[in-house]
Amino acid sequence: MKIAAKNFLWRIWLPIIILGIWQIIASLEKNPFFPAPLRIWSACLEVAKTYSVLNSLKSSLSILLSGYLLGALIGVFVGSLMGEFYLMRKLMLPASNFIRSIPSVAKVPLIMALMGLGTATRITAVCMAVLFPVLMSTVRAVATTKQELLDVAKTMKYGRIQGLITIKIPAATGEILTGLHAAVQVALLTMILSEMLGSGIGIGAFIIQSQSTFRIANMWVGIFVVGIIGLFLNFLFLKLERKFAPWYFESRGLN
């Protein structure tokens, strides 16, 4: 218990000092765009009482989750096949590379023009943002299985699909998880942007509306909520990585 408490103190001393300094400066400054942390906290408590705001948060999280899962599933599935089958890779890799090279932020207006402003658009935007980086890292990982493991598959007389399922994809878990982890940030970014660009609901919309109506403390609340979601997802992935590919991550994790 004592050790856990000590660890916790080590982790939070810097944020506490920053918040303290911020509080002091903000209360001296009186700049309306730079509210003190305590002011933001009270805004947060107020906002949390409003039904529509909680609804926004719920909407954002469900968009993020469904878009992310959809993109991740397609990315890993198609990526695995592309990693295994040379012809498929040859046919599809250049196009995938091109689409991936367009920043996900630039794809959002296009998706909106094609699909309107509804929920489907937001899910598609997040899905597209996640799909391509995940796909590329999966292709690379599956296509570069170590020779020793290929020999194992061959000496065990595994067929192509069995080799893919029993050996190649599991061997790629570490790199696939790294890709999935990196995609979280892009997903979050795309979600916020698609909400800012006119959907009217979600955290992104809440931030932009608060800003334009000069409810600056509320804007800060939105920003913090996004930060906390990101922090939580990052933490979640660190756990997932250790759980599903400990041999890959245990030696390179940061404490």
Next chain:
Amino acid sequence: MINPDSAGLDVTASKLTKSYTNSIKELSVLEDISLNIHSGEVVAICGRSGIGKSTLLRIIAGLIPATSGILKIGGNDVVEPTLEMGFVTQDYSRSLLPWFSVEKNVALPFRGKNIDKEKRRKAVQEILESVGLTQFAKYYPWQLSGGMQQKVAIARALILSPRLLLLDEPFASVDAQLRLELEDLVATLVSKKKITTIIVTHDMDEAIYMADRVILLSGSPAKIKKIYVVSLKKPRNQIVTRENSTFLKLRNELYEDLKG
């Protein structure tokens, strides 16, 4: 088991060659390799690092094709690996699957084959016992020491009772003490079931200690320079055998030939 008739397979190679061609030139690795390995015999393939020993072993395993020549195992042409064959590489850390426990790694050759569950379980239990890893069945490879990992790889290669065992520098990455232990372990397991065994090693002492015959490869492209018959009686002993005058004489001869 999968191979009930467990007498070792004989291996016949005649004028095997291997060359790699890229856009610029042809690189010849092996030339005119002819040899006869009898059923149940243990043969060591020796030579300097990078000479093509592993390439020869991979050809015999059916993992890569020879460029020309005839290769027969148990009277059949070799086209691809068979389940009558066990294969162990030097790099156990790369050939074991880190996402599977020790027992699952060992049972890997059973996957996708129609074999009774109870039989599988028994085979896994037996083979783990024979390499002394029974209490580590539930561990993961990366939780074990290097020597133990190599034991897992050996157990995996032996679980289908192969009639031909191919070992590629199997003990090169374990410490000296364990190396001797593993040599004796393999020697015992192999002689008990009369498995034909080919072991690739750059360690002359190990070659003589393990083998009935030692094949020395040299030159570029590599050819068989000489074949030595090791007349030391079996079972051998790490201390007694290595002090035996026949052992020492052979050792000197091999070192001289390698230099010359």
